[in-house]
Amino acid sequence: MASPSISPTVRTIKTYAVIPEPNHQAPRQLHLSAWDLNMLSANYIQKGLLFTHPSDLSVEQIIEQLRNSLAVALYHFYPLSGRLRTATCEGGGVTCHVEVGCEGDGAELMHAVADGIGIADVVAVDGQDLPKFIKEFFPLDLAVNFDGCTHPLLAVQVTELIGGVFIGCAFNHLLGDGSSFWNFFTAWAEITRCQIAGKEVVLSQTPSHDRWFLGGYGEPPIKLPYSSPEEFIVRFSLPPLRQRMFHFSSESLAKLKARANQECGKGIISTFQALSALMWRCITRARRFPPDHKTSCRLSISNRTRLQPPLQPNYFGNSISLVSTTTTTEELLDNNLGWAAWLVHQIVSNHTDSAIKDQLHKYMEHPRVYNMRMLDNHSIIIGSSPWFNMYGCNFGWGKALAVRSGSENKNDGKITAYPGWEGGGSVDLKVCLSPEFMSALERDEEFLSVVSRPIELSVLLEMSSKRFSQ
Structure with a gap:
């Protein structure tokens, strides 16, 4: 709607x-x-x-x-x-x-x-x-x-x-x-x-x-x-997109993580890896690609703690890489969530100190500047992080009611992750999709079984007021 x-x-x-x-x-x-x-x-x-x-x-x-x-x-x-x-x-x-x-x-x-x-x-x-x-x-x-x-x-x-x-x-x-x-x-x-x-x-x-x-x-x-x-400065015109916020409660995500680990039999799939796999599957299904069509899940991932020695937590600059896993539509959708989550887990766990430095060695041999035109509309790209302390930005007026973003760096399939307002491991995702794909996602049964109702504004206002008065 x-x-x-x-x-x-x-x-x-x-x-x-x-x-x-x-x-x-x-x-x-x-x-x-x-x-x-x-x-x-x-x-x-x-x-x-x-x-x-x-x-x-x-x-x-x-x-x-x-x-x-x-x-x-x-x-x-x-x-x-x-x-x-x-x-x-x-x-x-x-x-x-x-x-x-x-x-x-x-x-x-x-x-x-x-x-x-x-x-x-x-x-x-x-x-x-x-x-x-x-x-x-x-x-x-x-x-x-x-x-x-x-x-x-x-x-x-x-x-x-x-x-x-x-x-x-x-x-x-x-x-x-x-x-x-x-x-x-x-x-x-x-x-x-x-x-x-x-x-x-x-x-x-x-x-x-x-x-x-x-x-x-x-x-x-x-x-x-x-x-x-x-x-190297390339301007990118934003295509027609629908943009929605989807809320995932900590309880819903705990069930999703347990399902992914049970299905893959590994026991080491994280909550966010399971959620990333869910979005990859559901958006790919909404796009109705042919069975042999290649599709990718790309994650913007921090290098700070993966380098040896690690960078300081307060390092001011860029220290991120884009990691990716690819399969066919048929493999992604015929297998279960745990199978997709294991693919996501592997690209995260393989992003080690040596992998980062190998990536940089290749970059230094052929430096270039990234731009949005290099992306395709066959993948999903997940950026930001639910672990950023966004609601910890307290100016002395009480807790913020919501985090919102502008029109920057968006494309069909871009997902931006935020912490849920209530904390506790809850997550909000901003999803950008072409109108027809968003409509299909809103009807996807697997997606609807996991997504949660957001907190009502009246509750946000009441809880924010209480926190401010304490």
Whole structure:
């Protein structure tokens, strides 16, 4: 069931330039790793949180709090207030780096109003598509550029709603992955709480900006085999898609995990591996591919703990790989869930330190920049993570009611994972599919036997209020 037609006007009230104090310990330049450079053509990460409007604060006070705390956050996360530069090397090739602490650099914070839109419209009731107007809650005019004079590497939009406030953040993907994004968002919230309480700002986890480079290839900068940015910056037009949030309770997922382990007889399938296999099977069935058609399940997977020695948990940058398993439609659907889950388990368990370094060695031999046109519509791609502490971003106003994302990096078959609001191992999935495939998924019996009803908005509001008053 599609959501009702709502076409709000999101009006920008004012745009602020948020400039941190100079960080004299910051380097003048930050060279980008292979993982970073692979994201040069990726769209900005666009994620945001929906809050009820604090009853004791005006919008102007909220904006002032966020401006002050963002300036401190940028001091600690100094690459976000830099600018991207490229250079053409003698003999050919392009290098990229971030200039840090340049005069006048910073980030933009926009104050906007969504006329006639309230909390209930953003959350959307069970059975509805995500409303299209959510994309207007993010600074959507951002694009990769190489002079840094027009757009910052980070931008924030604070949108007033009826009874609520949405904080949307656009974060240049070449500077960090989902782990880095949520580490920044959590730190920004922590700084806000400290300032509201009049406490000294001491971050519980300060970011590490030392980029990781593969040994044996000399010192950075890494040279890309292009003569100009136009050769590797590829714009991708979003195809017609339906986008829905699906909720999976911890109880439902426990049964799914037990089923997958019983069917494959291994006993080591994780909850998320079982859920990934379920989505792969159900979406492939919805697409009605021929029996011999190849289909893949691709996972965006963190390298941080898999490297030896592991990267620091607060490593600020990109450290993700895309792993994939492929089979035919006939094999995937004729076998059971446990069979598919074992395929997913194998690509995860095989992503070891040596596999990561082998992958990087191959990349360094033939560097390239990833773009959305390299993907096909025969697979599913699962990104983000239900283990990110999204609902731990507490600005002092209570727990967020929902996490939502913009229009970035979407395609037919893209799945974005979030923690469920109630915690306890529950998971929310944002699924993007062509309209006909989404309709088929909504009727799939195997899928419907696992998906759960989302928490009602009235319950969210009541529980959030109780948590805030404690």
